[in-house]
Amino acid sequence: MAYGVDNSLRIEDFCKNLRVEIISMNEEDIEFDIVGIDAAIANAFRRILIAEVPTMAIEKVYIANNTSVIQDEVLAHRLGLLPIKADPRLFDYKSEEENANEKNTIVFKIDVVCTRKGERVLNSSVTSDQMKWLPEGSEMPFNTMTKFTSFGSSQKNLPGLPAEGISCQYPDIIVAKLRPGQAIELEGHAIKGSGNIHAKWSPVATARYRMLPEVNLMEDIQGKLAEELVQKCPTGVFDIEDVGTVKKAIVARPRNCTLCRECVRGTDWDKRVQLTRVKDHFIFTIESTGALRPEVLFTEAIKILNEKCHRIITELS
Amino acid sequence: MKVMNAATFTVEREDHTVGNVIRMQLHRDPSVLFAGYRLPHPLQYRLVVKIQTTSQSSPMQAYNLAITDLIKELDHLKAVFEHETSQKQADYY
Numbered sequence: 001m002a003y004g005v006d007n008s009l010r011i012e013d014f015c016k017n018l019r020v021e022i023i024s025m026n027e028e029d030i031e032f033d034i035v036g037i038d039a040a041i042a043n044a045f046r047r048i049l050i051a052e053v054p055t056m057a058i059e060k061v062y063i064a065n066n067t068s069v070i071q072d073e074v075l076a077h078r079l080g081l082l083p084i085k086a087d088p089r090l091f092d093y094k095s096e097e098e099n100a101n102e103k104n105t106i107v108f109k110i111d112v113v114c115t116r117k118g119e120r121v122l123n124s125s126v127t128s129d130q131m132k133w134l135p136e137g138s139e140m141p142f143n144t145m146t147k148f149t150s151f152g153s154s155q156k157n158l159p160g161l162p163a164e165g166i167s168c169q170y171p172d173i174i175v176a177k178l179r180p181g182q183a184i185e186l187e188g189h190a191i192k193g194s195g196n197i198h199a200k201w202s203p204v205a206t207a208r209y210r211m212l213p214e215v216n217l218m219e220d221i222q223g224k225l226a227e228e229l230v231q232k233c234p235t236g237v238f239d240i241e242d243v244g245t246v247k248k249a250i251v252a253r254p255r256n257c258t259l260c261r262e263c264v265r266g267t268d269w270d271k272r273v274q275l276t277r278v279k280d281h282f283i284f285t286i287e288s289t290g291a292l293r294p295e296v297l298f299t300e301a302i303k304i305l306n307e308k309c310h311r312i313i314t315e316l317s
Numbered sequence: 318m319k320v321m322n323a324a325t326f327t328v329e330r331e332d333h334t335v336g337n338v339i340r341m342q343l344h345r346d347p348s349v350l351f352a353g354y355r356l357p358h359p360l361q362y363r364l365v366v367k368i369q370t371t372s373q374s375s376p377m378q379a380y381n382l383a384i385t386d387l388i389k390e391l392d393h394l395k396a397v398f399e400h401e402t403s404q405k406q407a408d409y410y
Contacts, residue, residue: 010345014390020397022405032401037394040341047334295402302395306388308335312328313384314377 022295028287030294033212035281041305042209042282048301049207051195054093055291056086056106058188058200062140062148065185070176078176079188080200082128083169083289086190088203089300090160094191100138100149102158106166106190107134107149114178121180129171131188140187149189169290203297205287212281213257216274221249229273232262255283323351323369324376331364332356339366342383348374 017036024031034042061076068075086106094104108131114123123130137151156165176184195202215237221229226249230238239252257275264270286294328335336354343352343366351369368376 011386011389011393015393018394018397020394020401022401025402025405032398034394038341040337044334044338052334295398299395299399302391302398305335305338306391306395308331309384309388309391312331312335312339313381314326 023283025295027293028290029285030298031283031285033281033283037280037282039211039279039282042284044305045284045298045301046207046209048304049204049286049297050202052304053203053292053297053300054088054192054194055201055203055289056084056088056091056190056192057198058082058084058108058190059193060189060191061186062138062189063186064140065183068176068178068182068184075176075184075186079131079186080198082131082173082175083291084166084190085162085169085290086166087160088192088291090158091192093193100189102137102151102153102155104191105149106155107138108132108188108190109134109139109186110175110188111185112178113183114180116180124178125174126176126178126184127171128168128173128175131168131175133166134187135165138187138189148187203289203291204294205289207284207286207297209282209284211277211279212283213254213259214276214278215251215254215257215263216276217249217251218272218274221272222246225249225272229263232265233257234260234262238263320369322372322375323367326366326368326376326380328364328366330362332362336364336366338387339380339383342387343368343379346374346379346383349379352379 014036019035020032021035022030022032058076058079061072061079063072063075066072066075070078084106091106092104094100098104110126110131112123112126112130114121116122135155138147138149140148142148155161178184193201223246226238226240226247229249230240235253235256235258237251237253237257238249240247241250242248259275259277261275263273264275284298286297288294288297292300333356336356340352340354343349348371349368350371351367354364354366357363357365366380368379370376370379
């Protein structure tokens with residue numbers, strides 16, 4: 001191949017210039033910097049995180065009894081949007097014609113009746129922790145012989161499952177409100193899907209990136225002007241440095257800059273301060289809804305982009 | 318009028334996510350004279366990539382090279398990211 005040498009140099013350059021630095025990381029969010037990639041790849045990751053990393057969400061709702069004020073379809077819509085704490089990599093996709101089995105479906109049940117006990121009303125709101133996981137499969141009969149799902153074995157023994165089993169990520173989400181005498185009895189079947197079909201399957205609350213702002217002082221700013229500059233910036237980008245007897249302004253924290261352009265307002269300020277962005281420094285923030293940890297989400301996004309590349313490579317014919 | 322060393326690739330079931338990345342990779346190749354992508358219709362899920370190269374290489378070669386390089390770069394990025402996250406988790410415990 002004509003360009004073998006050139007391209008291995010290019011890859012080496014990329015590997016040398018690439019830098020990843022994690023600023024903060026916890027169960028729900030991660031903020032990290034990537035230096036040395038191009039805007040096209042950063043955007044590709046953002047798009048994949050929002051729309052192509054799969055998750056589990058309730059798709060089919062079988063309602064046995066709903067005497068509440070919430071309509072069936074509204075209730076089903078709300079159930080679909082609940083974030084389910086299940087690792088989607090343990091499950092397979094399910095198509096319409098396939099049977100629901102333990103490898104592609106998670107079954108949940110809600111069975112709540114609102115009653116009056118003397119003065120108090122019990123179960124006046126149905127919360128997401130009242131949605132119980134059924135590891136043995138559906139309990140609703142499809143006909144006299146079969147149920148709606150055909151589980152070969154219990155899902156309790158699925159390897160990789162957390163000890164507490166599968167549940168909704170947040171236990172206090174209100175699904176419906178009831179008054180005494182009203183009841184809701186339904187089963188929800190969750191399947192694997194990706195965000196490009198419906199937003200309920202998106203694994204991130206949001207995934208965003210911004211480029212690192214670059215603030216340059218074109219000339220020495222001293223004395224009163226320096227103090228004025230430090231006051232003007234609402235996020236504290238500038239600082240005063242005492243050089244001998246003279247107070248000089250320096251750019252202390254360009255990362256905090258939101259490019260609000262307050263520092264270039266006023267006469268002559270735009271000649272003194274220059275605001276641009278560093279072309280290859282991206283600050284990613286990923287907020288997960290809970291199915292997968294945010295750093296796992298980013299690794300999955302890289303794997304998905306990798307798979308896409310393998311799929312589009314052409315065979316020389 | 319036939320143009321030498323130019324080709325149009327149609328990729329099904331792909332959109333801007335991959336299209337922009339391939340276009341960027343192709344631009345970094347010195348033997349590529351022209352590289353561009355478009356989605357002919359927003360309701361149809363397909364991509365058209367147009368490449369023209371110098372006579373030293375062919376569009377097919379340029380396309381395959383761009384994708385193989387991209388795969389290598391992504392592997393490296395994944396390794397670096399996983400190293401950083403495991404270090405950060407080790408810092409916590």
